[in-house]
Amino acid sequence: MDYSLNNLNKVSNLKELTLREFINSLNLIGLEVDEISQEKESNKFILENINCLIKIPANRQDLSLETYFLQEIVLIFFLELLNIWNRFQKKYLFLLKKKYLQTSHYKTIVINSSFSKILTYAVEITDFKNFSSPIWIQKKLKNFKITSNNNIQDIFNLVIAEWGYEFNIIIPNSFTEQKKYVFERLTKIESFYEENGKIQKLLPGTIVIREDNQKIISVLGFVNSTFPNFNSSNYLIEICFYEIETNPLFISLVNPKTALKNFRKIFLENLKFSLQRLLSLIEILEYGKLKPIKYFTKNQEFSIDSKKILFLEKKNFKNFLNIEKIDEKIFQKAGLKLICKTQKLYFFQIPNSRKDLEREIDLIEEYSRYIGYKNFTEILPKKQRTFYPEKTKQIFLMKDFFLIHGFHEVINNSMQDFSSNTLSSLFLLNPLNKELSNLRFSLLPKLIDVFSTNFRLSLIENNFFEIGRVFKKENEQIQEETKVSGIFQYPFLNNQKDSSLEWFSAFGIIESFLLKFGYQNYLKQDSVSFEFFHPTRSILIKNNKKILGYFGQLHPTFEINSFSKRPIYIFELNLSYLKYSNFYSPINVYKEFSKYPTIIKDLSFSIDKTVEFEKIRLLIQTNCLYLKNIYFLIFFLIKKIINLLMLEFV
Template sequence: MRISLDWLKDFIELDMSPDKLIQVLNSIGLVVDEVSEAEGDLILEIETYANRPDTLGHLGIARELSAALGQPLKEQQWPVTETSEKTEDIIDVQVFVEELCPRYCGLVVRGVKVGPSPEWMQRRLRAVGIKSINNVVDVTNYVLYATAQPIHAFDLAKLAGPKIIIRQAKKDESFRTLDGTELKLSPEMMVIADEQKPVALAGIVGGENSAVTEDTRDVFIECAYFEPISVRQTAKRLGLQTDASYRFERGTDISFPPQGAWMVASLLCQFGGKVTRGLLDIYPHPRKKRTLILRHHRVHELLGVEIPAEKIESTFRALQFGVDATQPGSWKILVPYHRVDIEREADLIEEVARFYGYDQIPATFPPLKQLEPPPSPAKKTIQRMRSILFHYGFNEVLNFSFMSEEDEACFASSRRAVRLRNPVSSRSALMRTTLLPGLINNVAYNLNRGAEGVHLFEWGKIYFWKNDDAREHLSLGLVSTGLMAAKHWSSPQEKSDFFRLKGAVEALFSLLRYEPINFLEEEHPWCEKGVSLIVSYKGEPIGFLGLLRQEIGRKYALKQDVWIAEFDMGYLLAKQPRAFRFQSVVKYPAVIRDVSFLVDSNLPYQQVQGFLEKREIPWLEKFELYDRFTGASIPRGKVSLSFRFVFRHPERTLEAEEVDGFMERIIRALKTEFGFQLREGGKIDK
C-alpha cells in the first residue's frame, strides 16, 4: 500500500523526521518496504496484511499512528450544496440479497461538470499509483485511497428507471465491464441492476452501460458493505481483482458507508454538483459492535511481562476501542467496526503487545521439563550414508521434486505418477517417480560446462499413487560418468566404470550393515542389455544399478557412458540393519594360500562366490579374488582367476599341513562343481 506523507497529514499532525516516522510505523508492524520522493512528497510503500483491510487507506494508517504517538486525529468537514429534491424520490433501492449486502447507501449528485480533476487531486492519485481519468471517477478513487471504502458512481441517465436492485445474477446473464471485458455470470454472483440489466458486479467492477463519461451530468453514488466471501468467490471465479474487490473481500467498515457517500458528494460539489436531500441507507439489521473480555492475567501469561492496567486501557482508547473496566482484573472491550481482525482475547493481547513494544518484552528461555525423544536411527543412517558416498567421490545434489512428461516417458515404471493441476511449467508437470531424470540432467549440465567426470548422488522423496493414496518414498539415486579424479602427473587416468559404482554400492550397504545384499543379473528397462543388476536385501528387491540405455541418454544430450543406480531407502530404513558387534582381534597368525585356476569364461563369478560362501571350510577367515585375466597364455574360452584364501584359528597357530588339507578340499570341490583347472605355475604351498 502506497502512502503519501502529504495526504497522511490531512488526518494527523506529523512533526517528525521521515526516519523517525518509519521507525514508529515499523514498531507497530506497518513495515515500510520502500521510501521514495515524488513531487515534493514522500511516498511510503507499506506492507499490509490480509487481516488488516482497515490499513488499506490513509485514514487507517493515521489511526494507527494516532495510537502509537498518543495524538488525536484531525477533525474533517465535508460540506455539501443541496438541491431541493429528495434522494428517495429519484432512487428506489431494493436489496434482494440482504445476507450478501447488509448495508447499501446512496446519494445523487446533479449537475456535475465532468472534466479533469484539480491538480492537487491528480497529484495525490499519482502518488499512490492511480491514473487520473475524470473528476468523478477520480473522486471515487480518491475516497477509496483516503478511507479504504470502495465507492461506485453511476451515470444516472443511463439507469433504466428509479429502481436499483441488488440481486443474484441470472444464469448466463451477460455483463460488460467498464474496460470492455465480456463476462458470463452465474447465480451465486451478486449484481447491482436496474429494472432491465445488471449495471455493476457488486463490489468488484462497474458496467460499461452505466459508466460515467464526459457527457454525464447526474451521478448516483453507491457506498455499500458487501460480504467478503461473496465478493471473493465471484472475483476468483471471474479472475478479476480490483481495488474495490481487494478491500471488500478482506472486510470493510460497515459503519462507514454514510460518511463515504457524503465525502464523495462533498467533493463532487466542488465540480458544480448539488446533492439530493437525505441519504439512502438500507441497513435493516444494524450490527452491534463485538464485545470481548480481556483478562489482565492472560496478558502476562501470554506475553511474559507485567503490563500496567493503565497502559492497557489507554492503548485501547487510543485505538478507538470501548473500554469498560467495571470488573476488577478484566475489561469488557468494544471493538470498533473497522477492526474486522479482532475476534478473540488473543487478538486484543496482540494489540497490547504491539503498542507496548515488542522490544520492551524481555527475552527468556523456556524451562526444559522433559527431554524430547532422541533423533531417529534413520537420521543417523542417512548421515552415515552421506559420508560413505562422499568418501567414494560422489557429490550431493538437490533437485526439484518435479519431472516432465518427457522424463516420465523415458523413465516409465510401474509407479503411477502424481500429476499437478496447476504446475509452474510443463517441465514440472508431475511429481518425480524416480530421482534419475534430475540426476541425468545434472550430468548433462556439468558436462556441458567442461566437467570431465561427474559423480553425483541425491537422496530425497519420490512420489506415486498406491491405489488412492499419494505415497512418498525416500529414494537414493547415483550417477557416475567420466574421469574419477582430476588429472595427475603421476598416474594414468581412471575412468568411472561399472565396478566403481558397484564397489560404492557394496561398500554402502555393507558399512550400513544391510547385509547380505544380493545382485541378480536381470534386464532393467533404463539400462543397456546385459549391464544391469537388480539388488536385493533379504530376498526383497531394493533397487538396481547399470549402464544407462543409450536411447535415454541421447534424449538428455548425453553421448558417453553413464552409470546409474537407484535404491528404495525408505524400505531399507524401515528395516533394522544387523546390529554392530565388536569382535576381539585374534592374536594368532593367519596362513595365506594364493591359488590360480583356469575357468570357463562364461561362468558368472557370483556362482563361485556363492558356492564358496556356503561351504563349511574350517577356519577360513576370508577369500578374495585378486586377479583375473585372459590373454595369449590362456586358452580360448577360458579365464584365469587368482584367489587368496586366508585361514586363521582363534585359539592357536594353524599348521601348514592342516591348511593344505583344507585347500585340497576347496580345489577338489571347485574342480567337481565348475570344472576348475589348477593353473600351471599356480603355487600351492606344500
C-alpha cells in the same frame, strides 16, 4: 495525509506536546512522518504553521479520513477532542427539532430491490445557486491538499475528506414520481450514458438502477461526484453503500481500481452522518433547497453489522512479545474496548472501522505497535539436544561412507518419463506432462544419465550415489522401498591398467559397506536378470533369502561404454536390511609408544658346538639392562659352529 499541528490545536487539547514528541510517538506506532514543512499564517506574520506529512499504513485506510484520524490522535496521546458542534447542538436544539419535523412530511418513493445487501438514498436539490465557498472550507481543503473550486463542489470534497463517502450527482430529468425504479443485475453488455456525454460499457454482473425497466440512470461502482454543468437549477444527490470488503453479491464494478479504493474507505455507520453533514451545509450556505421527496431502497434485512468480539490469550504476550506484565492502558490507547477479562483471556469489542483486526495475532501486533518494536527483549531459542530417528542416523552413516570413498551425492526427481515404463510401473492419473507421468522403479536410470552427461563434458571419473525411494506394483499391491544406488569407475585415485583383479577390487567397496552393517557371510549369485547389469559380470547379493541388492558392470548396450576406456560399475542396495542397530564400528585400542626409537643390532659369534643356546641367551640378558628381545637368525658349521644373533634394544 498532510495535517497541520495548528489545526490539531484547534480541535483538540494538545497540552504542551512538543514537535519531537509528536513525531517520535507517531513513528513508534507505524505512522511514519516523512516530511516536515513550515509556512506563515496569512495576515499573521508572527504565527507559523508546522505541517507533517504522515504516511498511512496500507491496512489502516480509515486513517485517511479526518474523523478516524482525529480519533486515532486522541487515543495515542490521551487528548480531549473538542466536539464544538455537540456543545452548540444543545443550545440550538429547539431549532433543530423544528427542522427535523419538516422532513417528516417528505414523500417517499421506494426503489425496488431484490438484493438484501445494497442501500441507496437520493434527495433532490431545487433552486440551485452557485455561490463561492466559505474561506473556512477552502482552508480545510488546503489542509487535506485538495484544490478548492470555490463552488459547491468544495462541500462535496469536504464531506468526502471527513467521512469518506462519495455522492453521485445526477440531473433529475429522469426521476419523476410516476415512474418505477428498480435494482437489477445485468445479464449482457449494455451502454450507460453519463451526464457529460461519455459512454460506459457495462459488463454482465453489474448492478444498476433502471426506470420502468428501460433506461439505466445509476450504476453501482460508478461515482460521478462532479457537477455536469451549472445551468440546471435542480440536481439529484444519490448516496449508495455496498460492503465491498466481503462482496456478498459478487458484483463487477465499472472501474475496479477507483471503485475499490473509494469503497474500502466507506463504513456503514457513517452513511447517516455524511448525508446529514452535506445537506446541512447546503441549506445553511443557501446553495439550494431540498425537495420534499426522497428515494431509497426499503430493505428490512439490511442493517449495521454487529461489532466484532475477539479474544486474546494472556499467555501469548509472553510467547510472542516476551512480556510478563500487561498494561491495559495500551488497549485503550489503541482504541480497543476491553469488555471482559478472565484469568486466562481478554475479550475486546472491535469497531466496524477496523477491518484490519480479524485474528488474535492482529491484536498482539496492535499492542506491540504502541510499545514500540525497538523496546522488545529478544526471544532466544532454547538450547536442546537434537535426537535423530534411527532411519535418519542410518542415512547419515551411508552418506559419510560414500563421501569418504570419493563419491558425490545426487538427488533426482522421483518422477520419470513415460517411455521408461515397465509392467510394474505406477502411473499418475493426471500428470503434468509425459516426462513426469509415472513413479520411478529404480534409482539407476537417472544416475546413468547423470554419469553420462558429466563424463562427456569433463572426461573425468565422476562417481555418484543417491539415496531415495522407488515404487512398483506387484500382485495388485503398491510397494515402496528406500534404496541406495551408485555408479563408479575403479580405481579412483590412479590410472592403473585394467587387470583381472579389478572387478574384485571394485566389489571390495560394497563388501566394506556391508561389513559396516554386520554382513560378513552372504551368498553371491551369478544370475542377474536386472536390465541395467551386465549378464555375465554381475551378482545378486543374498542373506538368508533376503535380497540385499545387486552389483556388477553396466550393461554393454549403453552408449557410455563406448566412450569410457575403463569398466563402469553400478550397484543398488535395499535399505530395509541395512539397519542402524546392526551398524558395527570396531573400537580403536590406544597404545602408548616409547619416546626413544628402537635399536636393532646384528651380531655374529663363533662358539663351540657344545655350548647351549639358552645359556648364551641368559648370559646376554643378565648383562644388558636395556635389551628387549634376542632372536637367533641362522647358524652354520665350518669347523666349528657359528651362530648369528640379532639383538633388539629399547
